[in-house]
Amino acid sequence: MHRYKFVLYRPLQFLPVLFGISVITFILVRLIPGDPARVLLGTRATPEAIARIRAQYGLDEPMLAQYFYFLRNLADGEMGRSILYKIDVLKLIATRIEPTLTLVLCSVVLSVLIAVPVAAIAARNQGRLADQVIRIVSTFGIGFPPFWLGLMLIILFSVELAILPVSGYGNTLSGKLAHLVLPSLTVSLSLSTVLARSLRAAMVEGLKSDVATAARARGMPESIVFWRHVLPNSLVPTVNLLAVNIGWLLGGTVVVETVFALPGMGQLLVRAIFSRDYMVVQGVAMVFACATVLINFLADIVTVALDPRVKL
């Protein structure tokens, strides 16, 4: 089990990244032209509120000092108040995590469920019709804009077939899941094409590899060669690709949540940008960044579990 010791000390290695994230989010907001107090509180702020925020964030002091105020507030779990919703930013974000998290999870699971069989069919029929069709379809699939694909799925499933809700989010578990089917499908149709292409390439290599040759020379039938040797070896690079694409996936939720009016963090970000609710923009960006770091950490654990050679 010593291979998993990194789980304990790895988080220490995140410190520089977390520090960088805090610097970037801090700078983002300070770059906005105008009086920072007015920027943070909006144009209709009272003089008292402005005085309070000046003190809290040290807005009259030099930049470096301001950054330390920012960190101190952060340590207190204090990320300011939303102008639009009039509540604490972190509390606001907390109410928005669930739809986004569920959407991401469903999308990843769905993508893997699509990508693995599709890649397997393509790789095992390399060069034949099935492979060609999958290649062309996946080349197209990469270019599908999620916002448009979402609308097309709405037309098909909600308007024409009328079997799934158009948009919004339910209250019960089944209601929520029903509302998540189309958004997850939208995300995973794009993601699974990327995964399937990479997985197919790894499987094609794997089928030609020395490992496969050796297994065949031991009299193993193709099915064992594929499922026991080729597939496990192909999964490692695919998990890495999935980890690399996590940032892209989380970003994609912003668009998809807007299309389907899902009350998640992405939708919150877009609304906040339009209403110049910069405290919320800053908070959402930071939470998204920390989530990416966390997910990459999880991917590291999965990689170590899949590949005994990897040491972290």
Added chain:
Amino acid sequence: MIAALLKVTDLTVVHDGDGGERTLLDAVSFDLAAGEVLGLVGESGSGKSLLCRSLVRLLPSSRLRISGGSITLSGRELTTAPEAEMLAVRGGEIGMIFQNPSSHLDPVMRIGDQITEGIRFHQRLDAKAARAAAVDILAQVGFPDPARQYDSYPHEFSGGMRQRAMIGAALSSNPRILIADEPTTALDVTIQAQILRLLMDIRARRGLSVILVTHDLGIVAQVCDRIAVMWQGRLVEIGEKRGLLAAPAHAYTRSLIASHPSLPEEDMPAKAEKLRTPGAVPVVDIEKLHVRFATGGLFRRGAVDAVNGVTLRVMPGETVGIVGESGSGKSTLARAVLGLTPVSSGTIRFDGTDIASGRAVLGMLRRQTAMVFQDPYNALNPHLTVGKMLAEVLRVQGKIETAQIPARCGELLDLVGLGRAFLDRKPRSMSGGQCQRAGIARALAVDPKLIIADECVAALDVTIQAQIVELFRELVERMSLTLIFIAHDLAIVRNLCQRVVVMHRGVIVEEGRSEEVFSRPKHAYTAALIAAVPHIDPDKPLLAPSKMATPQADGVAN
């Protein structure tokens, strides 16, 4: 001879390309008796690996097919057998092991499970019985603690142990024939001897027939009963080994035997020693050199001493060989001498000047030394033609005038025996030997005092090896070069170098005149190294049997 176990008659394999068929195996016929060891030799591209794969119908590309001939295994025809029957033949009747155990073992599957897989599939044992059988096999192939090592992964073992595991996997289904395709080429010479001994033990114990593919005539001379020689897809000669080695019939076999680098006899006359001016300044003077590499990450810092206190002098005009197995530090030493690797402590003087004393000295070093590398393809920039490559070196070095550069490029190619037509060729369109000659031409373009050749013939066929070694000998004579020649092949060093340095784990264990060191080794490691070289004379057996087959030096890597 008893009836043949395997009989191959006029086996022909063709490649279906756009330009029509190309014959890769041309009417190959031979047979293999029960318990016999047949050696299959030939250069790369001669079709020996393809022949092995054809026997079990595992052709490496769908464009290849068996177009004629027959393969019969105990009277059963294999070329037309249904695929389901071939599954039982592969592994069950004919097992295979390969050159590179690291790439042929599944890296994400436990060693034991890779053996169990065959047992369960072919013998239909349940999981528990299969595991017991696999542990037994691991013990047979020399794993000291098989029950525990069953659960280890391939990367946790050294190359030699991995090859043992692969042999175990091949034995798992009790085959009657074992095809071993260059099983020891990737291994150090002492490990090679152990693996060969293991193969012979197993063959004796199980009455296996073995087809041993190799490029090393020494190995076939030592372990085989008969030898088959392949050349350009044809089996040009086959016969009992003593007869064939003593009186080769085919011209290719003769050149193969002539090219084989052998350690000469003890009483061979000493080489004419070059006159050495007393008090001359050594070209290279290394004192107490340490090169340490950091390992591990932030939380597991460590260091290995690749070179651990080496003191060595090389005089002008000398040819010094450095031998040692992988990991002995010989390549690191070479790179340190050329200022390509930072030194941890100690000094290196080139022509009397400490190379650590500034950029100017380093610049001087760059203009007076050159290196020749192991992998001839990797050593040349794939984007440049040979002519452009040489011209660039000449221009940067600035030793001759620009107008003379094209003429000089031509001369350099003459020197290394490449035609001038090669000026416009790119590495991809050249053979390994040609690339290596181009690499030597690049080294000569510097007009260096010192050339360091790092395993520069290891990747080449034997006949090409002999040519390149001959080229070095000529160049050293003609241009009064100082040469440091690094190799793991003792015979080549013995033939080329006046002085030899034996390295082991970062230190020099022995040095001296070549004939002296090779005939009367003082250090036990040198002796073991020399004893492990398979001799082309079948009557000079490889090591005493008692010393072999025990994996001591070759234990678990971690």
Added chain:
Amino acid sequence: MSEPLAAPALGRKGRFRRRGTLAAGVFLLGAFVVLALGALLIAPYDPIAQDATARLQGPSWLHPFGTDNFGRDILSRVIWGTRIDLKIAVIGVIFPFLIGTTLGTVAGFFGGIVDAIFMRLVDVILAFPFLVLMLSIIAILGPGLASFYIAIALVGWVSYARLIRAQMLVLKNHDYAVAAVSLGFSRMRIMFRHLLPNAAAGSVVFAMSDAVLVLLNGAAISYLGLGVQPPVAEWGVMVAEGQAFVTTAWWITLFPGLAIVTLAFAFSMIGDGLADLFGVHE
């Protein structure tokens, strides 16, 4: 295997498929370039002229792609949109490519402290989901195409830099790089003349798939209302405008979306073709 087992040159069929993919991609992209350059001549209507008499008409001979709620001709708007979206893809790739390649080459070649600092910066930027960071920057700079270009130059170079750096780390340990050092070649010569040409193939291929991503992101940002502003004809904007009528007038959203998919397909095919041609694995 001890010897290269018959690695014959690619057959005619295979060669045709490689070149065919590349040629088809170039042809398709060329068609879009022609549309963009000749929009004035090719488009049957003015892309922003409203026509109250022709609102929300389905596809017909007069309006092959139909009209929107202002009576504007969708076909003409799609053709004019080519100008903007093609520009987004090209400009959005060129700056990150140049910045990333230069930084990645230097970091990978020199290693050490330069590389360590560089990699930390890359880690931090990569920690932010691409679109989230883009949107945050645009939030500060204000909506518009100029903000989009600035944001993508600030964020997009990271992928190129990482790719080239990884290549350089491998290549600089190749024997020919070591040989170049031992022959006294200058660092600049080794870096840009010997290593970069061998490392660049991967980034050129990546640039094509990146063009797809940039196109999708540019359109998405416009769709969200933070990029190109109406009434300019841009495909993402058009999809957003059609969203309200998605149940009644599907053609308003369908055709601009198909245009994006087709342009993306052209870039993907060029990328695949180049990958085959250079022998690069993604």
